[in-house]
Amino acid sequence: MFTLLQVELYKIFKRPRTYIAFIAIAGLIGIIQLGLKLDGDAYVNFVMSNVEQSFTFDGKLLNGYLVCYIILQLLLVHVPLLIALVAADMVSGEANIGTLRLMLTQPVSRCEIILAKFTAAAIYTLLLLVWMAILALFVSIWLFGTDDLIIQKTRYLVQLSKDDIFWRYVGAFGFALLAMLTVAALGFLLSVFAENSIGPIVATISIIIFFTILSTMSIPIFQKIQPYLFTTHMVAWKEFFDLKVNADNTALKGTLQNKSQIVQSAWILIAHIVLFVGVAMFVFKRKDILT
Amino acid sequence: MLLLKHMEPIIQVKNLSKQFGDIVAVNDLSFTVPAGSVYGFLGQNGAGKSTTIRMLLSLITPTEGNIRFFGLPLQQHRKEIFKNIGAIIERPDLYGYLSAYDNLKMFACLNGMHPTHLQLMNQLEQVGLADRAKNKVKTFSQGMKQRLGIGIALIHNPSLIILDEPTNGLDPQGIADIRRLIVQLSKEQQKTILLSSHLLSEIEQMATHILIIDKGKKIIADSAAALFNPAETIVEIETTNNIASLAILKASKWQPHLQLNRGPNIFLKMHHDQIPDFNRALFNLNIQLLMLQPRHSLEDYFLQVTANSNSDTLILNH
Amino acid sequence: MKGIKILWIAMVALFITHNSNAQDETALIEKVKQKLDQVHDYVATGRMKTDVAFIKAPVGNVKMYYKQPDNFRLIREGGISILPKGGVTVNLNTIMATKSYVALFAGNTVTDGFPTKIVKLLPINENNAIVLTTLYIDEKNLLIRKAITTTKENGTYQINMQYGRYSNLGLPDKVIFTFNTHDYKIPKGVTLEMDEPLTDTDRKKMQQKNGRVEIDYASYTINKGLPPGIFNN
Numbered sequence: 001m002f003t004l005l006q007v008e009l010y011k012i013f014k015r016p017r018t019y020i021a022f023i024a025i026a027g028l029i030g031i032i033q034l035g036l037k038l039d040g041d042a043y044v045n046f047v048m049s050n051v052e053q054s055f056t057f058d059g060k061l062l063n064g065y066l067v068c069y070i071i072l073q074l075l076l077v078h079v080p081l082l083i084a085l086v087a088a089d090m091v092s093g094e095a096n097i098g099t100l101r102l103m104l105t106q107p108v109s110r111c112e113i114i115l116a117k118f119t120a121a122a123i124y125t126l127l128l129l130v131w132m133a134i135l136a137l138f139v140s141i142w143l144f145g146t147d148d149l150i151i152q153k154t155r156y157l158v159q160l161s162k163d164d165i166f167w168r169y170v171g172a173f174g175f176a177l178l179a180m181l182t183v184a185a186l187g188f189l190l191s192v193f194a195e196n197s198i199g200p201i202v203a204t205i206s207i208i209i210f211f212t213i214l215s216t217m218s219i220p221i222f223q224k225i226q227p228y229l230f231t232t233h234m235v236a237w238k239e240f241f242d243l244k245v246n247a248d249n250t251a252l253k254g255t256l257q258n259k260s261q262i263v264q265s266a267w268i269l270i271a272h273i274v275l276f277v278g279v280a281m282f283v284f285k286r287k288d289i290l291t
Numbered sequence: 292m293l294l295l296k297h298m299e300p301i302i303q304v305k306n307l308s309k310q311f312g313d314i315v316a317v318n319d320l321s322f323t324v325p326a327g328s329v330y331g332f333l334g335q336n337g338a339g340k341s342t343t344i345r346m347l348l349s350l351i352t353p354t355e356g357n358i359r360f361f362g363l364p365l366q367q368h369r370k371e372i373f374k375n376i377g378a379i380i381e382r383p384d385l386y387g388y389l390s391a392y393d394n395l396k397m398f399a400c401l402n403g404m405h406p407t408h409l410q411l412m413n414q415l416e417q418v419g420l421a422d423r424a425k426n427k428v429k430t431f432s433q434g435m436k437q438r439l440g441i442g443i444a445l446i447h448n449p450s451l452i453i454l455d456e457p458t459n460g461l462d463p464q465g466i467a468d469i470r471r472l473i474v475q476l477s478k479e480q481q482k483t484i485l486l487s488s489h490l491l492s493e494i495e496q497m498a499t500h501i502l503i504i505d506k507g508k509k510i511i512a513d514s515a516a517a518l519f520n521p522a523e524t525i526v527e528i529e530t531t532n533n534i535a536s537l538a539i540l541k542a543s544k545w546q547p548h549l550q551l552n553r554g555p556n557i558f559l560k561m562h563h564d565q566i567p568d569f570n571r572a573l574f575n576l577n578i579q580l581l582m583l584q585p586r587h588s589l590e591d592y593f594l595q596v597t598a599n600s601n602s603d604t605l606i607l608n609h
Numbered sequence: 610m611k612g613i614k615i616l617w618i619a620m621v622a623l624f625i626t627h628n629s630n631a632q633d634e635t636a637l638i639e640k641v642k643q644k645l646d647q648v649h650d651y652v653a654t655g656r657m658k659t660d661v662a663f664i665k666a667p668v669g670n671v672k673m674y675y676k677q678p679d680n681f682r683l684i685r686e687g688g689i690s691i692l693p694k695g696g697v698t699v700n701l702n703t704i705m706a707t708k709s710y711v712a713l714f715a716g717n718t719v720t721d722g723f724p725t726k727i728v729k730l731l732p733i734n735e736n737n738a739i740v741l742t743t744l745y746i747d748e749k750n751l752l753i754r755k756a757i758t759t760t761k762e763n764g765t766y767q768i769n770m771q772y773g774r775y776s777n778l779g780l781p782d783k784v785i786f787t788f789n790t791h792d793y794k795i796p797k798g799v800t801l802e803m804d805e806p807l808t809d810t811d812r813k814k815m816q817q818k819n820g821r822v823e824i825d826y827a828s829y830t831i832n833k834g835l836p837p838g839i840f841n842n
Contacts, residue, residue, distance in 0.1 A: 003400050010397065015388055054763075054790050059689030098384025102443075105348045105380070106401040107373035148688040156663040161688055164667070242665070249660040251667040289350040
């Protein structure tokens with residue numbers, strides 16, 4: 001199994017396509033950072049204009065933590081597309097070039113192949129997020145420094161002390177990994193059915209876009225189905241950036257406002273991953289390889 | 292290494308069938324591949340050869356029947372069995388973005404090997420690709436890919452080699468190379484080889500055993516020695532008046548040799564050595580001969596299969 | 610604007626008719642001012658608590674810098690401070706820094722258990738940011754217990770002060786700053802948040818328009834000079 005995983009990773013990282021995502025993320029993050037570096041205050045003023053009617057802020061509002069939050073907010077909607085590019089190609093791509101049948105005539109079981117392939121896709125996803133974390137968090141901290149993080153929620157403003165942020169990012173990236181693994185698992189499942197990679201890639205992206213639109217539109221009829229869409233739960237990483245207040249309305253450091261929401265969403269995503277990979281395995285084990 | 296039980300056939304297939312919806316691709320097929328044989332699997336395109344081979348390699352699940360390798364059922368012992376099989380199915384599709392060396396190394400690892408650089412280079416040397424070891428496979432010709440495919444199939448020194456249409460798409464030199472390699476593997480290394488083809492000539496030259504299938508059904512399976520038995524030679528004649536000639540032959544001492552209802556021409560089965568006598572007899576019986584063609588029974592079977600279908604894909608090439 | 614003008618005219622009229630009374634209060638104000646003027650500058654440390662319905666802010670250590678006549682800055686130690694606009698006026702001294710004003714007596718009352726005199730302070734300069742300040746002055750101790758200030762741009766806010774260790778200099782131990790807040794709502798599409806169910810207490814809280822900032826002063830370093838450039842930012 002370990003050899004198989006090594007082989008799968010080797011295949012992933014020997015392909016130029018794999019690096020598109022890494023380059024794209026570096027490019028996007030770089031552009032956001034450059035933009036904020038050049039004209040970040042205007043951006044912050046614009047975003048905060050609502051509260052700045054009544055309040056003044058003294059301190060480094062535009063700091064590395066905020067930049068990272070902005071990047072995550074913008075990027076985590078699009079990273080699924082990059083993940084689909086690799087995950088939805090894992091099985092179908094090999095069916096397309098014909099190497100799948102060569103793989104399957106080796107002394108390895110189909111279950112092992114599926115698990116190794118998904119694990120490889122998961123490691124790719126992990127590395128992509130680590131790459132994103134390095135660029136979005138550490139480079140932003142290096143470029144913009146640190147200070148408290150002030151975030152606008154739908155109904156309120158949250159101020160997080162700068163010594164109360166890092167663990168939240170660890171949690172948020174961990175949760176984002178779960179969310180992205182769900183995307184990877186979906187792409188992976190679709191790739192089992194197809195004999196070329198374009199179909200499952202496009203299908204995965206379409207499903208994500210479609211569900212995300214349903215998840216974010218505040219129309220009552222959509223709101224009823226939103227709890228059942230995995231895309232709704234994919235944004236729960238933001239819950240790491242909200243804290244509890246005591247009776248005096250003082251924020252309590254190190255707390256999470258909606259811990260149960262995070263846990264629940266995480267379980268829902270894990271259930272999706274298990275389901276998608278399980279179905280993929282079930283289908284793949286019975287699939288006749290005709291290519 | 293799997294311990295082969297003494298005298299156990301390498302492959303035993305019993306009542307194998309595969310249906311795709313309403314289409315019966317393989318119909319109740321049974322055969323046995325003895326150890327050390329070059330087993331020729333002959334049939335037209337679409338006869339069910341590839342489906343059968345894919346079932347043997349567990350790429351396709353049979354609708355019915357069972358398969359045993361080395362005396363062990365395939366389903367329960369797939370992994371052990373596959374450690375002793377090297378296979379190429381149709382085209383040798385490899386990872387184009389990897390080098391020949393990397394492709395070879397990867398599949399060696401999948402077979403549980405930890406190959407040394409020397410081992411890998413030796414293998415590439417054997418298939419004549421040592422000088423292209425570091426080149427990406429996407430730059431290779433079809434023949435080079437096929438040779439690399441064979442190198443991969445053989446890297447773990449399997450006792451059974453399954454080759455599905457191995458000369459497809461190759462130039463004459465490539466075809467000759469593959470043939471030489473198969474003969475060498477069989478004679479020098481005592482490997483068992485299952486070889487499928489739609490080319491009679493290919494099978495004829497190498498096989499020790501032959502199975503012909505058509506429309507998923509077995510037509511004949513026997514040793515080459517039996518199928519090429521001179522006592523079983525088929526003679527086809529065409530005369531100026533086939534109907535009259537047939538009547539004359541029916542009344543003659545050649546009557547037991549006649550093979551009836553085979554087509555417009557007249558067919559007889561006899562020992563190869565009897566052909567001059569038969570020729571003289573035709574002259575004496577005053578039969579006006581236009582054509583006389585002897586062929587061994589394998590070729591004859593093959594022609595029968597062709598005659599019954601509209602396909603022109605069977606190539607008789609002597 | 611029109612309302613303010615009318616108010617202004619009314620105030621001036623009041624000033625003319627009750628001129629003698631007003632003189633008295635100017636003296637009181639001047640006395641309070643003299644007391645406060647003992648402090649030329651200070652650096653104070655303390656803790657700030659923000660209580661605004663739609664802001665979740667942690668309690669933070671703050672440092673305050675003051676220099677006569679009206680320079681004031683509050684810095685959150687290791688963090689960003691969110692202050693109601695016009696935050697400079699958190700400090701009494703700045704309110705009192707107004708040079709020309711009219712002080713009108715408006716009655717007596719009890720504030721935080723202390724008898725206080727209500728004095729309306731009207732700046733004469735029409736361009737002053739402060740429109741009107743109502744002071745609740747503890748005449749006996751010469752301490753301002755409460756101040757309600759109406760500004761031109763930032764609404765009305767109230768400052769309650771509790772004195773202790775530095776009452777002789779007129780510096781409070783605790784300041785509670787109450788102010789009006791604008792409603793806060795941004796469209797959901799912008800934030801892409803998950804929809805949390807809104808509870809009744811949440812809703813009640815949201816409707817509460819007043820915000821509070823409490824500052825507990827831990828220590829003052831008085832008349833020892835200030836780091837240069839502290840008010841430049």
